[in-house]
Amino acid sequence: xxxxxxxxxxxxxxxxxxxxxxxxxxxxxxxxxxxxxxxxxxxxxxxxxxxxxxxxxxxxxxxxxxxxxxxxxxxxxxxxxxxxxxxxxxxxxxxxxxxxxxxxxxxxxxxxxxxxxxxxxxxxxxxxxxxxxxxxxxxxxxxxxxxxxxxxxxxxxxxxxxxxxxxxxxxxxxxxxxxxxxxxxxxxxxxxxxxxxxxxxxxxxxxxxxxxxxxxxxxxxxxxxxxxxxxxxxxxxxxxxxxxxxxxxxxxxxxxxxxxxxxxxxxxxxxxxxxxxxxxxxxxxxxxxxxxxxxxxxxxxxxxxxxxxxxxxxxxxxxxxxxxxxxxxxxxxxxxxxxxxxxxxxxxxxxxxxxxxxxxxxxxxxxxxxxxxxxxxxxxxxxxxxxxxxxxxxxxxxxxxxxxxxxxxxxxxxxxxxxxxxxxxxxxxxxxxxxxxxxxxxxxxxxxxxxxxxxxxxxxxxxxxxxxxxxxxxxxxxxxxxxxxxxxxxxxxxxxxxxxxxxxxxxxxxxxxxxxxxxxxxxxxxxxxxxxxxxxxxxxxxxxxxxx
Amino acid sequence: xxxxxxxxxxxxxxxxxxxxxxxxxxxxxxxxxxxxxxxxxxxxxxxxxxxxxxxxxxxxxxxxxxxxxxxxxxxxxxxxxxxxxxxxxxxxxxxxxxxxxxxxxxxxxxxxxxxxxxxxxxxxxxxxxxxxxxxxxxxxxxxxxxxxxxxxxxxxxxxxxxxxxxxxxxxxxxxxxxxxxxxxxxxxxxxxxxxxxxxxxxxxxxxxxxxxxxxxxxxxxxxxxxxxxxxxxxxxxxxxxxxxxxxxxxxxxxxxxxxxxxxxxxxxxxxxxxxxxxxxxxxxxxxxxxxxxxxxxxxxxxxxxxxxxxxxxxx
Numbered sequence: 001x002x003x004x005x006x007x008x009x010x011x012x013x014x015x016x017x018x019x020x021x022x023x024x025x026x027x028x029x030x031x032x033x034x035x036x037x038x039x040x041x042x043x044x045x046x047x048x049x050x051x052x053x054x055x056x057x058x059x060x061x062x063x064x065x066x067x068x069x070x071x072x073x074x075x076x077x078x079x080x081x082x083x084x085x086x087x088x089x090x091x092x093x094x095x096x097x098x099x100x101x102x103x104x105x106x107x108x109x110x111x112x113x114x115x116x117x118x119x120x121x122x123x124x125x126x127x128x129x130x131x132x133x134x135x136x137x138x139x140x141x142x143x144x145x146x147x148x149x150x151x152x153x154x155x156x157x158x159x160x161x162x163x164x165x166x167x168x169x170x171x172x173x174x175x176x177x178x179x180x181x182x183x184x185x186x187x188x189x190x191x192x193x194x195x196x197x198x199x200x201x202x203x204x205x206x207x208x209x210x211x212x213x214x215x216x217x218x219x220x221x222x223x224x225x226x227x228x229x230x231x232x233x234x235x236x237x238x239x240x241x242x243x244x245x246x247x248x249x250x251x252x253x254x255x256x257x258x259x260x261x262x263x264x265x266x267x268x269x270x271x272x273x274x275x276x277x278x279x280x281x282x283x284x285x286x287x288x289x290x291x292x293x294x295x296x297x298x299x300x301x302x303x304x305x306x307x308x309x310x311x312x313x314x315x316x317x318x319x320x321x322x323x324x325x326x327x328x329x330x331x332x333x334x335x336x337x338x339x340x341x342x343x344x345x346x347x348x349x350x351x352x353x354x355x356x357x358x359x360x361x362x363x364x365x366x367x368x369x370x371x372x373x374x375x376x377x378x379x380x381x382x383x384x385x386x387x388x389x390x391x392x393x394x395x396x397x398x399x400x401x402x403x404x405x406x407x408x409x410x411x412x413x414x415x416x417x418x419x420x421x422x423x424x425x426x427x428x429x430x431x432x433x434x435x436x437x438x439x440x441x442x443x444x445x446x447x448x449x450x451x452x453x454x455x456x457x458x459x460x461x462x463x464x465x466x467x468x469x470x471x472x473x474x475x476x477x478x479x480x481x482x483x484x485x486x487x488x489x490x491x492x493x494x495x496x497x498x499x500x501x502x503x504x505x506x507x508x509x510x511x512x513x514x515x516x517x518x519x520x521x522x523x524x525x526x527x528x529x530x531x532x533x534x535x536x537x538x539x540x541x542x543x544x545x546x547x548x
Numbered sequence: 549x550x551x552x553x554x555x556x557x558x559x560x561x562x563x564x565x566x567x568x569x570x571x572x573x574x575x576x577x578x579x580x581x582x583x584x585x586x587x588x589x590x591x592x593x594x595x596x597x598x599x600x601x602x603x604x605x606x607x608x609x610x611x612x613x614x615x616x617x618x619x620x621x622x623x624x625x626x627x628x629x630x631x632x633x634x635x636x637x638x639x640x641x642x643x644x645x646x647x648x649x650x651x652x653x654x655x656x657x658x659x660x661x662x663x664x665x666x667x668x669x670x671x672x673x674x675x676x677x678x679x680x681x682x683x684x685x686x687x688x689x690x691x692x693x694x695x696x697x698x699x700x701x702x703x704x705x706x707x708x709x710x711x712x713x714x715x716x717x718x719x720x721x722x723x724x725x726x727x728x729x730x731x732x733x734x735x736x737x738x739x740x741x742x743x744x745x746x747x748x749x750x751x752x753x754x755x756x757x758x759x760x761x762x763x764x765x766x767x768x769x770x771x772x773x774x775x776x777x778x779x780x781x782x783x784x785x786x787x788x789x790x791x792x793x794x795x796x797x798x799x800x801x802x803x804x805x806x807x808x809x810x811x812x813x814x815x816x817x818x819x820x821x822x823x824x825x826x827x828x829x830x831x832x833x834x835x836x837x838x839x840x841x842x843x844x845x846x847x848x849x850x851x852x853x854x855x856x857x858x859x860x861x862x863x
Contacts, residue, residue, distance in 0.1 A: 424580025
């Protein structure tokens, strides 16, 4: 409430004080520092994190608020290439995994020149301890992503520089999941002493060592001189002497921090209005990078509550939404843009536009779709359907997306009331099934069907606590499991397309509105960082440098 | 007097226990908890959520959670934050100096503005001076302090590209950096605060100026400045001190939005974050702390009355 008031006041005041805010100037929308320029070592990068990390344990937490300040202290087995964020490259691994012919054994060579910040040498025992904690957590240890490694049967370390993962069945996503930004390599010795040690302490092999953390205010790291990585010219990484993450939770204060040059960048994303304000104020001192985002809002009808147990009603709800008109309008005011199915549009698993448009609600003839929606509602005996539409009280992008959807539904005779709740109460209602239709959301670090389809498993099976449409569908479970085990990329893509058709059209269980769009305006002295399609990866700051 | 003081101090205990019970019950009556919130939107299995609830003790019956907490309080242990896992005392220790400093600076500013202007408005009642001061004070009452703060930040950033520092520097480390961060929030809060006190000072002084003893003093030929300063103002200060002290107590934890606007890492922001996270132990500790501040300040004010007005005696 207060934030909204502040936002409204700010906009009015900014216009008043600035007279007329200039149109965004032509700040380069391309990342710099990768091609021609020679990186300049030194300097301290100050960036913004708009939330406080809970514990310090990456294996345990799920928020970007942990990754942005803490990831620079750690390495992972593999990571996403900062120059090409779709490509997985070794981090402390020495090479890509050797995969057996039956695709059940992954042998990974580990670098022998990696040191922890306390000077001890990293070996495959540390990898083993790390992945045992993640995949087979002992009692009392939380590992929310253990399920992503369900295919793993055992882990062994035949040599100090080698680790072997044995799988129960072939898994299409296993190799890329080894690049998960959460899988910080921990010291086996520390874990042996206290398995919870990393919840309150930092000690990794990453490019920066821990200096200090003032809760609610900042997080400081400095260059680790014994970091193992060098750039292609043999220059010791990281380039920066250190970094400071400022914890700033207010959206206006974030803009002010960059505008006053007290911070250089915020890595999660700004709204179009914030981008334009900064662009108008800072002109050529500002650079902007933008990218499609692996985050999406779903409309979720609760199939346990009539009339949403009727597939015709659910189909009518998706048919009524003109996503293309929504994209045109909403991308100007909030962080959504692309129309897509269950996989990120234009991502490796996305259907072609022509195929997507064959799915209910994704066709371009809005009038025909709406007419069909009306017909379906009439057939279901619900010509003037009324219900509450549950949403969370976060302005960006939930509120404008929900208002758009409500308006679309109104055009087919549906009267939905916007039921906005504070996040915790909203989550409680979702988890208790205490709603009729809700606006849910999902964000992932990777274009990976196993991740994006996690909410589509049967609600009483693997989807427990994730699938808020509350259906059980053995057929869909079988389809999701099938694509997960399919290691041929082309065949897997087709299986995913079949799932999209089935889940969003045939059964119309739950469906996306619009995919998010990431906008990063930053001081153009920041080089060597490239925006990706998520706000979780590429945060170790290894290749970031500051132009003098 | 001693008996009265002892009685007042003892009465604080049931008051604070009442506050504790109310806070405990109200927070648990609100739907949702920290675990649901923490994993909002993440594909986390229900088993992980259940395990975390178990670890945090949220699966225990409410009465047991309450008795556990009261047991900790009895041992002067405020517990650990459910969100960060760190000691609640540590969380508060980080923020309290900033909030206290801001409250003190804002209060000093408010007093420096409110009392002279309030007296001046009373002495020059219904003149242009009075009207101007009244407009000034009504402006302060009408505009929320966070809005004034926003205005100040937008002005400085638009005109000079400058915003107050986002990192707190203690006064003892670098007074200049400290002042650079605190001055704008103190001004925005102090202005609103002074407006309340100014109105109170004006009306209180006006009332006293009509008293017989003031007329007597004037009749004796005492200079007007002495009449106002010695006879009127001192007697008019009781309600003003009450307002100032209660506002001071409010400032310690109530500057929620102002702290957000200026990104001040204070107690108000901590409380809002704790509520947003459903961090029960932190909320309970903070509310107890703020209630204690209120109760103590009320007590101190009652004691100050005795020194300001010799007619007041507690028995």
